[in-house]
Amino acid sequence: MKAFEHVSGLVVPLDRRDVDTDAIIPKQFMKSIKRTGFGKNLFDSWRYLDDGEPDADCSNRPRNPDFPLNLPRYAGASILLCRENFGCGSSREHAVWAIEDYGFRALVGVSFADIFRNNCIKNGILPLTLPPETIDELFARTREIEGFDLDIDLTSQTVRAPATGDGWNFEIDAFQKHCLLTGLDDVELTLLEEERIRDYEARRRRGTPWLFRQTG
Amino acid sequence: MAQPKTLLRKLWDAHVVSEADDGTALIYVDLHLINEVTSPQAFESLTLRGRKPWRTGSIVSTADHNVPTTLRARGITDPLARLQVETLAANCARLGIRHYGMNDPHQGILHVVAPELGITQPGMTVVCGDSHTSTHGAFATLAFGVGTSEIEHVLATQCLRMAPLKAMRVTVSGKLGTHVSSKDLALAVIARIGTSGGVGHALEFSGEAIAALSMEARMTLCNMSIESGARIGLIGVDDTTVAYLRGRPDAPTEADWPEAERHWRGFVSDLGAVFDAEISLAAEEIAPRVTWGTAPDMSSPVSGVVPDPDTLADPTRRAAFRDALAYMDLTPGTPITDIRPDKIFIGSCTNARIEDLRIAAAVVRGRRVADGIRQALVVPGSGQVKADAEREGLDRIFRDAGFEWRDAGCSMCLGMNDDRLGRGERCASTSNRNFEGRQGAGGRSHLVSPAMAAAAAIAGHFVDIREFEGDRR
Numbered sequence: 001m002k003a004f005e006h007v008s009g010l011v012v013p014l015d016r017r018d019v020d021t022d023a024i025i026p027k028q029f030m031k032s033i034k035r036t037g038f039g040k041n042l043f044d045s046w047r048y049l050d051d052g053e054p055d056a057d058c059s060n061r062p063r064n065p066d067f068p069l070n071l072p073r074y075a076g077a078s079i080l081l082c083r084e085n086f087g088c089g090s091s092r093e094h095a096v097w098a099i100e101d102y103g104f105r106a107l108v109g110v111s112f113a114d115i116f117r118n119n120c121i122k123n124g125i126l127p128l129t130l131p132p133e134t135i136d137e138l139f140a141r142t143r144e145i146e147g148f149d150l151d152i153d154l155t156s157q158t159v160r161a162p163a164t165g166d167g168w169n170f171e172i173d174a175f176q177k178h179c180l181l182t183g184l185d186d187v188e189l190t191l192l193e194e195e196r197i198r199d200y201e202a203r204r205r206r207g208t209p210w211l212f213r214q215t216g
Numbered sequence: 217m218a219q220p221k222t223l224l225r226k227l228w229d230a231h232v233v234s235e236a237d238d239g240t241a242l243i244y245v246d247l248h249l250i251n252e253v254t255s256p257q258a259f260e261s262l263t264l265r266g267r268k269p270w271r272t273g274s275i276v277s278t279a280d281h282n283v284p285t286t287l288r289a290r291g292i293t294d295p296l297a298r299l300q301v302e303t304l305a306a307n308c309a310r311l312g313i314r315h316y317g318m319n320d321p322h323q324g325i326l327h328v329v330a331p332e333l334g335i336t337q338p339g340m341t342v343v344c345g346d347s348h349t350s351t352h353g354a355f356a357t358l359a360f361g362v363g364t365s366e367i368e369h370v371l372a373t374q375c376l377r378m379a380p381l382k383a384m385r386v387t388v389s390g391k392l393g394t395h396v397s398s399k400d401l402a403l404a405v406i407a408r409i410g411t412s413g414g415v416g417h418a419l420e421f422s423g424e425a426i427a428a429l430s431m432e433a434r435m436t437l438c439n440m441s442i443e444s445g446a447r448i449g450l451i452g453v454d455d456t457t458v459a460y461l462r463g464r465p466d467a468p469t470e471a472d473w474p475e476a477e478r479h480w481r482g483f484v485s486d487l488g489a490v491f492d493a494e495i496s497l498a499a500e501e502i503a504p505r506v507t508w509g510t511a512p513d514m515s516s517p518v519s520g521v522v523p524d525p526d527t528l529a530d531p532t533r534r535a536a537f538r539d540a541l542a543y544m545d546l547t548p549g550t551p552i553t554d555i556r557p558d559k560i561f562i563g564s565c566t567n568a569r570i571e572d573l574r575i576a577a578a579v580v581r582g583r584r585v586a587d588g589i590r591q592a593l594v595v596p597g598s599g600q601v602k603a604d605a606e607r608e609g610l611d612r613i614f615r616d617a618g619f620e621w622r623d624a625g626c627s628m629c630l631g632m633n634d635d636r637l638g639r640g641e642r643c644a645s646t647s648n649r650n651f652e653g654r655q656g657a658g659g660r661s662h663l664v665s666p667a668m669a670a671a672a673a674i675a676g677h678f679v680d681i682r683e684f685e686g687d688r689r
Contacts, residue, residue: 001365016539017532018411018511020651027632031282031296033256033303035364051639051657054296083532085412085445089649090630091347092254093363111412114447115347115361122365173379175240187267190373193234193242197375200233200244201271208339210468210476211246212273 002124003183007105008151009078012068013142014043019082020089021116025098029054038094039101043069069102073146081138082109087116087127096123106152108159110135121176124183126154128170137166154180220486223450224383224418227358227483231341239380243358245370246340249326250277250313252304253632254345258368259307269311270374276335277308278316280325281632285595285622288318297633324598324624327351327565331435332600334464338453338480343370348565348648350441353418353449354434355457356483360447381448382492384417385485388425390499395681397575398433399567399646399665401425402440403505403515404497411513414446417493420485421451425499431460432571439566440648443512452484504681506552507650507663509540514650516552518668518680524548543652544660545640553678555662557644559637560585560592560619560673561655562666564629567646568597570604572666576646577610579670579681582688585618586676592619593635595627619673631656644672 029041031054044052047069049062063070069077080099086109087095096119099107106126120127130138141164142148151160154177160167179186190197205212221229233242255277262269269275282297292298301318308315316322322329327348330336342352342359345367352359362376370376386405392398405419419441421434429437434451441449451457458477461467468476503517514537516523525537525548541548546555562568562576573596585592594614596602602624605611611621628635629647637643637659646669650661664672667681675684 015535017536020511020649020654022630022649022651022654026653026657027630030253030632031294031300033260033300035257045653045657085415088411088445089347089442089651091345091361091363093257093345093365096363111415113412113445114415115363118366119363122363173240174238175236175377175379186377187265187369187372190242190369190375190377196234197242197244197270197373201374204244204246208476208479210472211337211340213469213472 001122001179001183001185004105004124004126004154004180006153007078007126009105009149010074010076011079011081011108011138011142011148011150012074012077013081013139014068015083015139017083018085018088021087021092021095022089024087024095025092026052028052030092030094035097036101038098039103042098042102043067078103078105079150079152080104080107081135081142082107083135084110086112088113091115093119096120096125100125108135108138108150121179124180126152126180128152128159130159130168130170134168220488222383222489222491223356223420223452223483223485224381227339227341227356228380230339231358233375241378241380242375243341243378244375245343246274247330247335247342248275248370249330249342249344249349250275250304250367251281251326251344251346252279252300253281254364255307255367256300256303258364258371261368262371267372269313269371272312274374275313276330277304277313278323278326278329279304279318281626281630283318283625284633285625285627285635288623321599321603324600325565325568325626327439328569328597328601331355331431332464332598334461334467337461337467338457338483343376347442348439350447350449351435351439351565353438353441354431354451356450356453356480358448361442382417384414384419384446384493384495385491386419386421387423387494387496388421388499389423389496390425391428392425392499392502393682395667396502396504397665397667398429398437400502400505401499402437403507403512403663404502406440406444406513407515408497409444409495411443411511412445414441414444417446418448418450419444419446421449422485426451427454430571431456432569435569436566440512443648453480504665504668506668506678507661508544508546508552509537510543510650510652511536511540512648512650512663514540515663518552518678520552522546522548522550522552553680556588556642556677557662557672558590558641559643560589560669561595561628561643561645561647562669563593563595563597563627564647565597565626566648567666568595568601570601572646573601573605573610576666576670577613579667579684580617580619580674581613583617583674585673588676589673592673593622593628594619595622595635596624598624628655630654644669644678
């Protein structure tokens with residue numbers, strides 16, 4: 001796993017609720033058996049005006065001039081500002097791989113879908129939630145102030161806006177924070193409990209033997 | 217007396233390997249279902265790190281997302297899809313994992329195959345790299361979708377580390393009306409709590425209306441839980457659950473049965489168990505529903521109209537409704553029954569079980585698909601469903617009416633294979649997601665029950681199935 005400690009960077013707003021993972025990375029790109037190379041197809045059907053094909057060169061495709069990721073003022077953004085229920089729908093981790101490959105390190109929103117949030121943590125992407133009023137305020141700032149940056153520090157659980165001097169604290173699950181900060185291989189971590197797992201499995205085999213008969 | 221427990225709590229407690237002070241627990245996984253699309257990177261990473269699956273006997277695999285639903289004899293023509301399907305088969309062969317290949321009679325959508333073979337059993341934990349794993353909760357299992365990194369974690373350790381979930385009870389009193397299905401109930405629940413109302417929760421469905429549902433109908437309901445944000449849907453074990461399992465190939469043997477049944481029957485919420493949230497609905501008030509927007513909470517009763525975004529107070533929701541209507545090319549005030557689909561899709565892990573096909577066939581029998589419909593597809597959920605339907609003659613009923621009768625797979629639910637909507641095409645679909653482009657770039661999806669999809673195919677527009685009286689030949 002990749003570690004996440006701190007990010008300081010430009011914010012790009014994506015002002016819609018219920019952004020689903022089909023929108024984040026459309027199905028045709030899930031035919032890849034790799035984890036890399038999804039960034040150019042992030043938000044493909046909103047970002048480009050034609051239909052995207054897997055493995056195609058995207059550099060000359062017609063772009064939607066209104067989509068925030070295509071606006072020069074948001075070029076190089078590393079923080080995505082979003083609304084409620086971001087990442088809903090399909091469990092596809094390809095959505096997070098696309099977000100990471102594009103260059104985002106943190107997502108700031110009202111809420112995230114459960115499976116998507118887990119996938120973010122596994123890939124060193126911070127899904128950060130703030131109250132709806134604060135998110136409204138941040139959307140306003142990204143529009144008003146060109147080059148609106150945020151400093152996000154996970155250790156202290158704080159967000160700062162250098163341009164306005166504002167700051168906020170955020171909540172995060174302690175275990176997820178620990179995983180992000182250390183970038184631990186969580187399989188390795190779990191295997192430290194190998195004996196406990198074996199003990200549990202032996203108990204389960206005794207208690208519900210039919211679950212182990214059919215298939216081994 | 218011990219503290220009364222919710223079903224969620226019982227399932228959780230039965231699978232805790234270890235627990236931290238904050239309640240985060242290492243949870244043991246009994247059953248791991250694997251498909252071709254979300255697993256290749258997990259297998260690759262597992263192998264690169266020199267690890268092996270912890271317990272191959274806990275894994276069942278089949279290709280469902282990418283497979284063609286027609287002309288299978290010629291193989292898969294899409295080279296990328298073929299590579300994924302072949303990679304899954306190779307990984308399973310190499311590691312000794314039970315796998316149903318594309319031409320196996322048991323191939324199909326994982327969430328149809330595992331229950332019909334009796335692989336899914338009460339009291340289990342079930343994971344799969346697919347969000348509709350919630351389907352299996354109809355059997356009182358803790359079943360949920362995971363990402364590819366979590367697939368690798370389960371392969372390597374047989375466990376997942378999880379934060380505790382909250383329990384929400386959805387009580388449905390009374391009886392559903394004639395021709396009103398659990399799909400309509402699911403859409404009504406989602407419309408009520410919204411697309412994120414279930415985030416962080418497991419939804420447990422209970423009440424008189426739920427007790428009356430078949431296992432197929434219960435699976436439809438739990439399947440759609442994820443569309444409210446709830447990763448898990450649950451229904452307690454009762455006689456219907458136990459009767460469904462009897463005689464299935466992977467169900468416990470006669471020798472094990474009494475003990476298994478006794479164990480299963482404990483997986484119900486105790487009387488007096490306290491839930492973190494509760495909602496209730498009256499079944500009589502639920503009408504057949506049709507989605508008109510691009511999120512599953514955007515639905516109306518079939519007797520209703522496309523709503524006006526301007527009536528909404530919340531600006532974000534108003535914008536979402538406006539965007540949805542623009543994408544769907546619909547105007548506020550349009551009667552739902554004036555909407556005319558171009559295509560009909562009866563299929564998916566939501567509604568492609570034998571009961572769904574029987575219901576749709578009963579509507580279609582002796583009738584013809586309307587002239588305005590470009591394509592009407594029936595895609596059985598599994599090879600077994602297909603064989604059963606053919607034994608009952610349902611395939612003839614569909615074909616005679618002008619439907620295409622296909623092989624099993626996810627098909628047009630997500631359009632990863634050739635079954636998809638073209639730009640601007642409108643579909644009456646028995647699937648689960650009406651997101652922009654879900655069924656094909658630029659496609660417009662209206663989610664409905666199998667009976668409603670079948671009636672729309674015949675009438676050429678949405679109709680209230682309760683009043684549908686199209687001529688039969």
